[in-house]
Amino acid sequence: MKATGNQSYESIRDGPRQEVRSPEQVLLHFPVAGPTTSILAYGIDLFGIYVLVGLVFVFMFVATPFADWAVRQFHAVSEEAKRAAAHGGNESTALLYLFAVFVLVQIVIEWGYFVFWELSSGGRSPGKMALRLRVVRDGGSSITLRESLLRNFLRAVDMLPANYLVGLITMVVSPEGKRLGDLAAGTVVVRMDRPAIAVPLVDEADDAPGAFRFERSQVARLGRAERALLRQTLRRVEALPPETGAAVLARAVEVLRVRIGYGPVEPSEHLAFLHAMLRATRR
Numbered sequence: 473m474k475a476t477g478n479q480s481y482e483s484i485r486d487g488p489r490q491e492v493r494s495p496e497q498v499l500l501h502f503p504v505a506g507p508t509t510s511i512l513a514y515g516i517d518l519f520g521i522y523v524l525v526g527l528v529f530v531f532m533f534v535a536t537p538f539a540d541w542a543v544r545q546f547h548a549v550s551e552e553a554k555r556a557a558a559h560g561g562n563e564s565t566a567l568l569y570l571f572a573v574f575v576l577v578q579i580v581i582e583w584g585y586f587v588f589w590e591l592s593s594g595g596r597s598p599g600k601m602a603l604r605l606r607v608v609r610d611g612g613s614s615i616t617l618r619e620s621l622l623r624n625f626l627r628a629v630d631m632l633p634a635n636y637l638v639g640l641i642t643m644v645v646s647p648e649g650k651r652l653g654d655l656a657a658g659t660v661v662v663r664m665d666r667p668a669i670a671v672p673l674v675d676e677a678d679d680a681p682g683a684f685r686f687e688r689s690q691v692a693r694l695g696r697a698e699r700a701l702l703r704q705t706l707r708r709v710e711a712l713p714p715e716t717g718a719a720v721l722a723r724a725v726e727v728l729r730v731r732i733g734y735g736p737v738e739p740s741e742h743l744a745f746l747h748a749m750l751r752a753t754r755r
Contacts, residue, residue, distance in 0.1 A: 502662035516599030623653035684748035
């Protein structure tokens with residue numbers, strides 16, 4: 473499935489991916505997190521939220537005037553429950569007030585929990601950190617306060633009617649695994665998979681009559697970014713389709729030759745040019 477603009481999604485072996493371009497115009501592919509991974513991350517965060525809720529209530533009862541107020545309210549609710557039971561009323565309805573207070577505190581803490589972590593750690597809550605997930609904007613850039621507030625405010629809707637049923641259905645239906653909060657905020661949860669170990673590049677013989685030669689001053693102009701471009705292009709080009717590989721080679725050769733002030737290179741010699749440059753950088 474393809475999307476317009478700066479993002480597209482393609483179904484490949486390990487699921488849908490989001491395709492974005494970095495500010496340096498490097499094409500990046502982010503695998504989209506599935507419902508199972510997102511639920512596991514939320515389970516870890518939910519445990520942390522319950523711990524915070526417990527600590528907040530302990531603090532409220534021990535170190536604030538809320539303790540006296542809560543005790544008075546509890547006695548008042550108990551008396552009301554007894555009177556309701558004596559008149560044939562429903563005793564459980566009298567406890568809804570205290571239950572509502574507990575739910576309200578939990579919602580506020582949960583909302584603030586996710587907003588705080590997403591803004592302070594680049595879109596990663598502790599649960600997402602544990603499972604190597606991250607919330608990003610649809611264009612691949614970092615999440616901002618607006619998106620974080622919106623996506624977490626709509627958690628109240630995703631939770632309906634219980635156990636995140638609405639959010640789960642939305643994630644299953646959405647090709648990008650988005651819940652309602654993500655759809656409204658324009659965000660997506662992606663996996664930060666560990667890259668595969670790079671295969672060492674093997675030098676080719678440079679004793680051919682037309683082998684490229686570079687001066688020491690030219691090689692010195694290659695910075696870290698240019699050297700990374702050189703290595704990554706040589707690693708990727710053989711795995712790409714012929715037309716795509718030729719385009720990648722042409723783009724890399726053009727950037728590198730302009731950087732060092734080298735003359736035009738024939739398309740048939742692009743690969744040899746890069747290998748010669750690799751040898752020169754290693755020397």
